Amino acid sequence: MAFKNVGTYNLDKAVSGSAGAANAGAFTMDAAGIASGQAFLTAELEKRDTLVRTPLTSFTYARDIPIRVGGGWAEFVSAMQVGYGITGGSGDNLMHSGGANGIPMVQADFSKGQYKTHVVAAGTRVMWVDLQRGNMTGRNMDSLLRDGLRLTYDKHMDENTYVGFSRFGTTGLLNNPDVTVTNAASNGATTSSTKFKDKTPDQILKDINEAILLAWNASENDNAAIPNHIIMPYEQFNYLATTKVTDLAEKTILTFLLENNVAKQNGSDLVIAATKWCKGAGDAGVDRMVVYRNEERFLAMDELVPLTRAMTSSNTNDFCFDTAYAGNLSEVEMFYDQTMLYVDGI
Numbered sequence: 001m002a003f004k005n006v007g008t009y010n011l012d013k014a015v016s017g018s019a020g021a022a023n024a025g026a027f028t029m030d031a032a033g034i035a036s037g038q039a040f041l042t043a044e045l046e047k048r049d050t051l052v053r054t055p056l057t058s059f060t061y062a063r064d065i066p067i068r069v070g071g072g073w074a075e076f077v078s079a080m081q082v083g084y085g086i087t088g089g090s091g092d093n094l095m096h097s098g099g100a101n102g103i104p105m106v107q108a109d110f111s112k113g114q115y116k117t118h119v120v121a122a123g124t125r126v127m128w129v130d131l132q133r134g135n136m137t138g139r140n141m142d143s144l145l146r147d148g149l150r151l152t153y154d155k156h157m158d159e160n161t162y163v164g165f166s167r168f169g170t171t172g173l174l175n176n177p178d179v180t181v182t183n184a185a186s187n188g189a190t191t192s193s194t195k196f197k198d199k200t201p202d203q204i205l206k207d208i209n210e211a212i213l214l215a216w217n218a219s220e221n222d223n224a225a226i227p228n229h230i231i232m233p234y235e236q237f238n239y240l241a242t243t244k245v246t247d248l249a250e251k252t253i254l255t256f257l258l259e260n261n262v263a264k265q266n267g268s269d270l271v272i273a274a275t276k277w278c279k280g281a282g283d284a285g286v287d288r289m290v291v292y293r294n295e296e297r298f299l300a301m302d303e304l305v306p307l308t309r310a311m312t313s314s315n316t317n318d319f320c321f322d323t324a325y326a327g328n329l330s331e332v333e334m335f336y337d338q339t340m341l342y343v344d345g346i
Contacts, residue, residue, distance in 0.1 A: 050138065052139065052144065054147065054148075054151070055151070057151065057155065058276065059154045059155060059157065059158040060158065060273070060274075060275045061154075061157050061158045061160075061161035061162070061301075063273060064161065064162075064173065064229065064231055064273070064275065064294065065161055065173065065294065065299060065300065065301050065332065066294070066295065066296040066299070066300045066301070067300070067301050067302075067303050068296065068300055068301070068302045068303070069302075069303050069304075069306060070303075070304065071302055071304035071305075071328075072304055072305065072328070073119070073304070073305060073328050074117055074304055074328070075117055076114045076115065076116065076117060077114070077115045077117060077302050077304070077330045077333060078112050078113065078114050078115070079112070079113045079115070079333065079335055080110060080111070080112055081110070081111050081112070081113065081335070082108050082109065082110050082111075083108070083109040083111070084106060084107070084108055084109075085106070085107045085109065086104050086105070086106050086107065087104040087105065088104050113333075113335075115302075115330050115331050115333045116168065116169070116170060116330065116331045117302070117304060117328055117329060117330045117331070118165075118168060118328070118329060118331075119326060119327070119328050120153065120156060120307070120326065120327045120328075120329060121310075121324065121325065121326045121327075122149055122152060122153070122324075122325055123322060123323055123324045123325065124142070124145040124146065124148075124149060124322075124323045124325075125145075125315075125318075125320050125321070125322050125323075126141045126142050126145065126320060126321050126323075127141075127318075127319060127320045128319050128320055128321065129319070131321070142321075142323075149307075149325060150307070153307045153325075153327070157303075157329070158277070159172075160172065160301070160329060160331065160332070161173060161301060161332060162174050162275065162277035162281075163175055163277060163281070164331060164332065168331075170331035170332070171331075171332065172277075172331075172332050173231070173277075173290060173292070173299075173332060173340075174277055174278065174281045174288060174290060174342075175281065176332070176334055176337060176340070178334065178337040179334075179337050179340045179341065179342055180214070180218070180338075180340075180341055180342065181282075181283065181342040181344060182211070182214065182341065182342065182343055182344070183343070183344050183345050184207050184289075184343050184344065184345040184346050185203070185206070185207060185210070187199045187200075187203055188203075194345040194346065195236075195345070195346060196236050196239060196240065196346050197236075197239050201245045201253045201256055201257075204240070204253060204257065205256065205257055205260060205261065207343065207346070208230070208257055208261055208291075209261060209262045211227075211230075211289070211291040211341050211343050212226065212227045212261065212262050212263050212270075212291055213262060214341050215227045215291055215292070215293075215338065215339055215340060215341040218338035218339070219336065219338055219339050223266065223267065223268075224297070225293055225298065225336065225339050226263050226266055226267075226268045226293065227263060227268075227270075227291045227292055227293050227339065227340075227341070228263055228268045228269060228270055228271060228293055228294055228295070229270070229271045229273075229291075229292055229293065229294035230270065230271065230272045230273070230289060230290065230291050230292075231272075231273050231274065231275050231278055231289070231290050232272070232273075232274060232275075232278050232287070232288075232289040232290075232346060233274065233275075233276070233278040233279040233287045233288075233346075234274045234275075234276060234279070235279070235287070236274075236287065236289070236346055237254075237272065237273070237274035238274070239253075240252065240253045240254040240257065240272070241253075241254045254272060257270075257272065258270060258272065271294070278290065282342070282344035282345065283344055286344050286345045287344070287345070287346055288342055288343070288344050288346075289342070289343040289344075289346045290340065290341075290342055290343075291340065291341045291342075291343065292339055292340035292341070293336075293339040293340075297335065297336075298334075298335055298336045298339050299332065299333060299334050299335060299336075299339075299340075300333050300335075301329070301330055301331070301332050301333065302329070302330035302333070303327070303328075303329055303330075304327075304328040304329065304330065305326070305327050305328040306327055307325055307326075307327040308325060308326060308327060309323060309324075309325055310324045310325060310326045311323070311324050312324075
């Protein structure tokens with residue numbers, strides 16, 4: 001059982017046949033009857049499990065990006081940036097003597113970036129008869145549908161965070177065109193490979209450290225900008241988490257990496273985590289690792305209006321209750337793209 005993206009479904013009127021004698025004794029138990037009437041065959045000696053099992057799925061967006069809540073129904077999110085300059089530069093031009101006629105002046109260049117927002121809207125429909133049947137079956141249809149709606153919203157947030165929506169012209173953490181892309185180094189073996197599973201722990205640590213240093217150097221080695229977050233596919237993460245450094249060692253490669261990476265040595269605690277979106281996210285469909293600074297100053301996503309029950313109305317034409325939910329979200333806001341790096345081929 002899995003979550004499904006389905007097409008448009010017409011929730012039309014429930015039409016029944018006449019209540020004549022021919023229908024009075026009819027007990028419909030075909031597939032259509034079960035689907036529409038929540039009816040299931042029950043044996044006399046049957047113990048019924050009351051747990052309703054939901055689809056198995058995952059979403060990791062809340063871990064991998066700062067989410068700012070609030071802001072209303074804005075159409076854009078803006079961010080201000082400033083660049084500084086001084087005549088002659090910051091070197092020996094600042095030296096001053098008593099006979100000088102003037103001093104260089106610092107100048108500020110302000111700019112504003114804008115990020116798109118989009119409204120999400122979805123609804124639930126509960127037939128009045130199904131509500132009454134729920135009193136007998138113990139299944140609350142309204143609650144079940146709300147759970148499905150929340151699951152759908154979380155999956156939307158996940159996609160918005162990692163890859164964005166090409167139809168809307170947005171990108172995410174894994175496919176920002178302004179981020180530098182590098183390839184993992186070869187293992188140097190006769191049969192060359194760039195994959196983690198074909199490398200020694202020291203070679204993997206070298207890949208991690210080089211990626212961190214490339215992004216940090218691009219930020220002029222600002223201590224506040226050193227990358228502290230790495231995401232990769234589950235396959236590579238689980239390999240690191242379960243493989244020992246050596247046959248005689250108790251530490252896994254993951255523990256070895258977390259204890260010896262260059263970010264930690266410079267005062268930043270590194271997080272290495274997994275997400276399904278990294279699988280095949282690189283150029284030519286290879287697996288991608290993303291190294292970046294996970295902090296609100298450097299990137300964020302705005303949940304301007306969290307998913308909200310906007311309105312509920314009774315629908316006498318269709319004999320049901322309709323509820324509309326809405327929210328307002330921003331695209332991924334990348335404020336310093338140089339603090340992020342893509343490493344393909346791991």
